[in-house]
Amino acid sequence: MLPDQHILRIPGPSPIPPSVERAMAQPMIGHRGQETKDLLATIRPRLKPVFGTEQEVMIVTGSGTSGLETAVVNTVEPGDEVLVVVTGAFGDRFAKICEAYQIRTHRMEVEWGSAATPEDVKQFLETHSGIKAVFATYCETSTGILNPIRDIAKVVQDTSDALVIVDGVSCVGGVQTRMDDWGIDVLVTGSQKALMLPAGLTFISVSDRAWQVIDSNKQPRFYLDLRKYRDSLEKNATPFTPGLSLLFGLDQVLNLFEEEGLENVYNRHGLMMKMTRQAFRALDIPLLTSDDAASPTVTAVKPEDFAAEDLRKAVKQSFNLSIAGGQQHLQGKIFRIGHMGYCSPADVLQIIGSIEIGLQQIGKNVDLGAGTRAAQQVYLEESR
Known part of the structure; x- marks a missing residue:
């Protein structure tokens, strides 16, 4: 050895591809300078196909869990009623985040190693008309299952007005993801999995329907306020200091995706x-x-x-x-x-x-x- x-x-x-490691080793630049604006302008449209969306993909400097918390704090507020589909440790984490914010959290517990069924989600929603959002995990890392997110999203749309909020941290970039076509309202992923980067970035895209909820949500938030990221991204900027070396690497990751x-x-x-x-x-x-x-x-x-x-x-x-x-x-x-x-x-x-x-x-x-x-x-x- x-x-x-x-x-x-x-x-x-x-693991990180050598070309991505080299990209991340570039000299540092000013995060408010034109070079960073140009970098974000290059990255923005190329992230969209990875998510399967025409919406902007916002970049938050933080771990994947920070992305899950961002999804919660922007879409629901204390007293709201939500359903969390728990198929393993990371579905459990989504539920714990909701509970920490005093959200009325219903857990749909699925045996670990099995995927959730759209029929169970539909049955639950038919008997709980006040659900504001359904949280689900696309790939449950702790058990190695892939939940049928497309079918789950469809039954949520057909049965309720709830938002569909998805943790895609362990699979976006590695499995087909069609956020717009499937009716996903908020999709989150992280940098350290199929996106071939170190941990430190989380990516979030939001549907028009979800933006209406976010804009009217009275839940206090500051660093994780998606409205700030949306408004800054329109100017090819971020509201707070970005992980610039990771953005250099992300640019190269997107090159590799496009080449393959x-x-x-x-x-x-x-x-x-x-x-x-x-x-x-x-x-x-x-x-x-x-x-x-x-x-x-x-x-x-x-x-x-x-x-x-x-x-x-x-x-x-x-x-x-x-x-x-x-x-x-x-x-x-x-x-x-x-x-x-x-x-x-x-x-x-x-x-x-x-x-x-x-x-x-x-x-x-x-x-x-x-x-x-x-x-x-x-x-x-x-x-x-």
């Missing part, structure tokens, strides 16, 4: 998901989620005859390979592999091969190469 070689395959932060083509980006993520899942099937190690609910950006594995933490330690020690563990009640019961952003099928083969050795090291007798062969076969079949 090389001491300075770290193979990072957790579901965020994700967004549909090809999405297809690559889908291929890596299939390779990873088929590999563990070949190794006879259970997956947490069904194929229908699986996310293209992260895979959760739930072993039955060995400890997930033992495997994580083994591959870390032997290869400096980092894979993630479980969260909350799944801690110690699952491990998770991130295959998003700056990740390719070749990386998946490396991950699976390393894990096979790690399994042997902890006493799990597997047919070395079986998982790798299965992943290779998926690659060959999908590449025809």
